[in-house]
Amino acid sequence: MAKAVKIISLFLILFFYLNVSFPNLKxxxxxxxxxxxxxxxxxxxxxxxxxxxxxxxxxxxxxxxxxxxxxxxxxxxxxxxxxxxxxxxxxxxxxxxxxxxxxxxxxxxxxxxxxxxxxxxxxxxxxxxxxxxxxxxxxxxxxxxxxxxxxxxxxxxxxxxxxxxxxxxxxxxxxxxxxxxxxxxxxxxxxxxxxxxxxxxxxxxxxxxxxxLRITTLEILENLENKVSEYHKLFDIYPVSLKELVKNGLIDKIPDDPYGGKFIIMQNGRVYTTSDMVMKRKKK
Amino acid sequence: MNKITALAVLTFKEGIRDRALAGIFIIALIMLFATILFTGLFGHELGKVLVDLNLSTIAFAGLLLTFFVNINLMAKDIDKRTIYCVLSKPISRTQYILGKYLGLMLIVFVALFFLLVFSAGIMYFVKSLYANIYFKDFSWSCYFQAYLYEMLMFAVLNSVVIFFSSISSSSFLTLLFSLATYITGQTIEEVMEFFKKETLGKQMSEMNQWIVDIAQYVFPNFSAFDIKTLASHGKLMPFSHTAALLSYSVVYTILLLFLASLIFNKREIN
The missing domain is CATH 1.25.40.10 (Tetratricopeptide repeat domain)
Structure with missing residues (x-):
């Protein structure tokens, strides 16, 4: 009986130690x-x-x-x-x-x-x-x-x-x-x-x-560029910012970049995003 | 012929009584079942992974069998002196060598055949789990062809085992020599390619050329029997290729058995 108790207590001690040491090891x-x-x-x-x-x-x-x-x-x-x-x-x-x-x-x-x-x-x-x-x-x-x-x-x-x-x-x-x-x-x-x-x-x-996500962003870019060229056809100049597209009723609002950046118009009339299609980390 | 068959059957019976055989078989079965889990971890070519894993398991089990069961079986006869009982019968030493070889091959063949059946079942099951698009290159005939090539390889490898057991009395030395021959055979083509590339434009020294040529003839080219990668992509080898390897395997095996019996006939068994 005493032997069994010894064995069980030894086992329990070892088991306890294993439990302590395992998270350490991990x-x-x-x-x-x-x-x-x-x-x-x-x-x-x-x-x-x-x-x-x-x-x-x-x-x-x-x-x-x-x-x-x-x-x-x-x-x-x-x-x-x-x-x-x-x-x-x-x-x-x-x-x-x-x-x-x-x-x-x-x-x-x-x-x-x-x-x-x-x-x-x-x-x-x-x-x-x-x-x-x-x-x-x-x-x-x-x-x-x-x-x-x-x-x-x-x-x-x-x-x-x-x-x-x-x-x-x-x-x-x-x-x-x-x-x-x-x-x-x-x-x-x-x-x-x-x-x-x-x-x-x-x-x-x-x-x-x-x-x-990329496809969605590219679709937005494509759409915006189409609108920019439409603007170019109407006024013969490229818009300075996307707000002008909203002002002239070509788009309802400036769309959100799924990656968290902002869309901007370059001088050649092409639209880019400041996120560079890399997910921006949200500020905590 | 009857004597050889009797000896082969005897060797086979002794082999299947070996507990190591059961162990190897169980490990192989567990590995085959594990392929169900592993295959799902990959993205596109599940068929390729499935065939790779199954064929590799069979090859691995065959290697374990050859190196650990078969070599022991050869050495046991001399160690336990049971060879006296056999040789005191009207049976020549050449017949003994042939009978032993056939027995060893029978063990490998039967064990790997069972594994093949199991693996085919498991592959059938895994295939039914996923869409067919993941098994575009999968082909049963390629799978069985690769298995056949593997068997031809084991025919040569077991003759290597017989050859070295006829020379040395210790099973450890036989294991060492056979393993070294296997590794050399698997890598010799790579080494040749390396030599050719390294010496491109330079004159290869005569000594090196000589060693390379001799080594190519002496060591069996085991890597030629390995078509697992091609089989996993559903690439069937033409019949001429199979025929060439079959004849290579047969000729090399007969040559080694012939040499083994020559040596064994001269050997003093104390």
Whole structure:
């Protein structure tokens, strides 16, 4: 009996201690991971031989690690932190070396690199996708989009979109888009069409929300620019501010920027937003 | 022939009595069930992840079987001196080697076949959970082809095990040699590519060239049997490729078994 009591009390003491130490450990690990998380990827020259015959499995694991790493850092990434695009590129490069057909990885390249000031990096990876996924219209479509939207190279943009429009599964408007691009400069409508395409593909709720927000903003921008050119037709000058559009009854009120910024008119009559389509933190 | 079959069946029966086999089988089953959970964590190409996970589990179980069950089975005969009982019967040492090899292959084949059936069931279940759009590149024939290639790989690997068991009396050394051969076989193509790229434009030293050429002939090219990544993207290999690998596997296996029996015939068993 006494022995049983001893064992139970010892167990209880240990259990109590575990309860005390576990939150401590959790706290310490959180601190450790916050400052020491390895945001680097081993180059494929090492990973490939190391993974033996499990290259596909390794690519899945690395992509999973990549997703969990970025999951909590999407907000930080927008703060012009130059370290992240570098990590994103090297991680995705390694993953696509292990499995060069892996569309998820290329999709992330477009989502995180192109939309975070590194369209060239995204295009480098997407070129790899083009080499392997020869029947897939998406790689040339994304490259083309990056050329005209981010790099303002309309000629190359239209060339890639043309290539995309010839591949199976491509949408009917690709060819039109490519043709128009060769002639006109960028219009917001093209961005909206592209984002709607991306929206259809994603199952990620966060990404869906982000795309939806961007589409809404682009639609507002498009609408405002149309009104500005209407104003230009009427008065032969560009309005100095959006208030003039309200004054002249072209719009009811200045719309709110979903990202929390303000819409302004530039001298060339184009409308921009002060938020730069990055979510402004609400003041507490 | 009857003697060889009898020995193979005997080896198989001894193998399935091994508790390690049951352990490996249970671990593999748990891993297969875990794929149901893991597949859902990915965004688009669920089919690719599903095939990757299932094929990798089967390959991993096969490796564990070969390295831990089969090597022990070979060593046990000599350790426990049961080999005397066998060799005192009218059975030649070559027949012994062949019988043992067939027995080991039977263990791997039966165990992996059961895992294949389970994994096919699990994949069928996972496929029914999600929309078809996530399984655009999925193909059952690719999946079974990758499994067939994996079996061809195990045919060679088990002959490697037999070969090293015929040389060394310690199971640990056999494990070490077989593992080293497996790793070399999996990476040798990469190393060759690396050498070619590194020496591009430069004259490769004669010594290096010599070593590279010899190594390519001596070590089995296991990475050629790995088409898991392609299978996961629904890329079926042409028949000529399958035929080439089949003949490579058969020739290499026969060669190793022949060498093993030569050595084993000369060996003193104390």
């Amino acid at each position: 706290h310490e690990r959180e601190l450790f991971l916050k400052y020491n998380f390895i945001d680097s990827a081993l180059p494929s020259q090492f990973i490939k031989p190391l993974s033996l015959e499990f290259e596909g499995l390794c690519s899945d694991f690395l992509l999973f690690k990549f997703m969990t790493f970025l999951g909590g850092r999407v907000e930080d990434m927008k703060k012009n932190n130059s370290k992240y695009p570098k990590y994103i590129f090297s991680a995705l490069d390694t993953i696509t070396d292990l499995d060069p057909y892996y569309w998820d990885a290329y999709y992330f390249a477009q989502m995180f690199l192109a939309f975070n000031n590194d369209p060239e990096g995204a295009n480098t990876l997407l070129e790899k996708a083009r080499k392997y996924r020869t029947d897939d219209y998406r790689p040339p479509y994304y490259i083309g989009f990056n050329y005209f939207y981010f790099l303002k190279d309309f000629k190359k943009g239209s060339q890639y979109l043309m290539k995309a429009s010839r591949l199976p599964g491509s949408r009917y408007y690709f060819a039109n888009l490519a043709a128009r691009l060769a002639v006109y400069s960028f219009q917001h409508r093209d961005g909206i069409i592209f984002l709607e395409e991306m929206l259809k593909e994603t199952t990620d709720k966060r990404a869906k929300k982000e795309f939806q």
